[in-house]
Amino acid sequence: MSTASPTHVHAAGRVPFWRAVGIVAQREIMVNLRSKAYLISAGIVLLGALAAVIFSSVGPQLFQSTTTVAVVSQTEAVAEAVPDTEVTVVSSEQEARDLVANEEVDAAVLPGDGPSGILVLGDREAPESLIAALSLAPEVELLDPLAPNPGILYLIALGFGLVFMMASMSFGFGIASSVVEEKQTRIVEILLASVPAKALMAGKIIGNSLLAFVQIGLIAAVVLIGGAITGNSVIVDGLGAPIAWFVGLFTVGFVLMASLFAAAAALVSRSEDLGSTTTPLMMLVMLPYFAIILFNSNPLALQIMSYVPFSAPVAVPMRAYLGVMEWWEGLLSFGIVLATTLLVVTVAGRVYERSLLRTGKPVKLREALR
Structure with missing residues (x-):
């Protein structure tokens, strides 16, 4: 049976809201930076991005052979x-x-x-x-000589989709695990004596978001600098604007996903139950990845995806790369993602605050919103 501890404590012992947010965010950042698993995984991702840039430049020459x-x-x-x-x-x-x-x-x-x-x-x-x-083949003439190579287009879509999915899942699940661990060990009851619940949630989101933004920024820098060093014209000339759109939309979109993961984790008090609330969120993260792989060259599908908050961070950069997007369409997509994020953060904060001290069986979303 669920139990609830009093959510009202004396304000005298509480830390001011934004100071509490900063303390929690700093703690989240330091915990991750001290984690060997985080540092190793971040290093692998950066090396993978660099290897992909180098391979795209010299790979064709490595596999090119001469027939005698x-x-x-x-x-x-x-x-x-x-x-x-x-x-x-x-x-x-x-x-x-x-x-x-x-x-x-x-x-x-x-x-x-x-x-x-x-x-x-x-x-x-x-x-x-x-x-x-x-073999006898018909002569082919393209009206658009600058049309992107289908193979390169697929690899770019794969890159955007994979980076978005991996960052959202790894940092999002890290937030969820942290929330459940604090509930399961009852540490959260001590924290809430001096830190407001919404400040605790905001600190977790901001701390992990900063880490995610830094990682995405480093990946973008590695790709662009690596492309410039290797003389890869596809990366230098064609990916500058798409990467800028991706970083901007990911910055807002990740806050949306992080809020959902924090709220979903607050609904349960055991790590064994975490999968039941985070699985739908995993699907929300994975669907844009598969959609961008399947429809990376379909202008209509990309246009629809660019107005869906969960897929806009990967669809808008692809439209920018293909040159089929007006500047105002990108801003409209950004506005939709921003408005959705503000709404989700508000609702997720309510769920988080009302479920954080409830233990026992998982809390139903309807109960948390009531």
């Missing part, structure tokens, strides 16, 4: 037109066959009797890249 090809005079011009090939001219078709059989070349390009007039000869298999290059 034997040709006769009739097929020499055709083979030399194929990129990434090393051509060896021989005097007869039999000599080319011998080179392939002895594995001295990867394949041979010889005159053929088929419609193409070309025969690709391999030992056990013929190089697929050579076959694709020699």
Whole structure:
């Protein structure tokens, strides 16, 4: 059966609200900075971002290989037109066959009797890249020569979605675990004797938000500086504005998610019950990640997602990268996220304050709001 301790204490022993918020926020920051797990995970994330920048610049060259090809005079011009090939001219078709059989070349390009007039000869298999290059393909002309590469577009969407999801889940669940731990050990009753409940919640949100903002800022700096050093034009020329939108929207959106995690944790008094209240929040964080992966090149889907508070931090940067967003649309999305955050913080504060001292079975949201 739930029990409630008196929520009214004498004001004489209480710390002023904003001073209490600062103390709690400082404590949250110091606890995380002293945690080896936090420092190691933050270092891994930064190294991962740097590795992704370097790989995007030098990766294609690492996996690029040269195909050795034997040709006769009739097929020499055709083979030399194929990129990434090393051509060896021989005097007869039999000599080319011998080179392939002895594995001295990867394949041979010889005159053929088929419609193409070309025969690709391999030992056990013929190089697929050579076959694709020699196959008849229609001429392609793009009206927009600056259109983004689909592969790069997918990687950028993956990056924005992954950073948003990992930061929200790791810091959000850290807040939730902290709240439940204080309830389970009854420390919260001591804290509330001198610190208002809303100040305790605000301090936790501000402290963890600052850590999240610093981490996101460092990731952005690593990506932009790494792109400039490696000469990656995609990052230097195309990602500056999208990253700025992402940082701005994430700053507000994370406060929204942190408030929800704090309120959800206040509804339970045992760590075993935490999953029942935080699972819906995990889904809210994961859905934008999967949506941006599936619809990263769909302008209509991205436009709809940019006006949904939980997906705007990843949808707006993608629209900015694609060049399909007017400046006022980004500000409108930011305004929607900000208004939603203010509303959620107000409601979450009420739930947190009314549930923090209740122990026993989980508190229903309806009871906390009543």
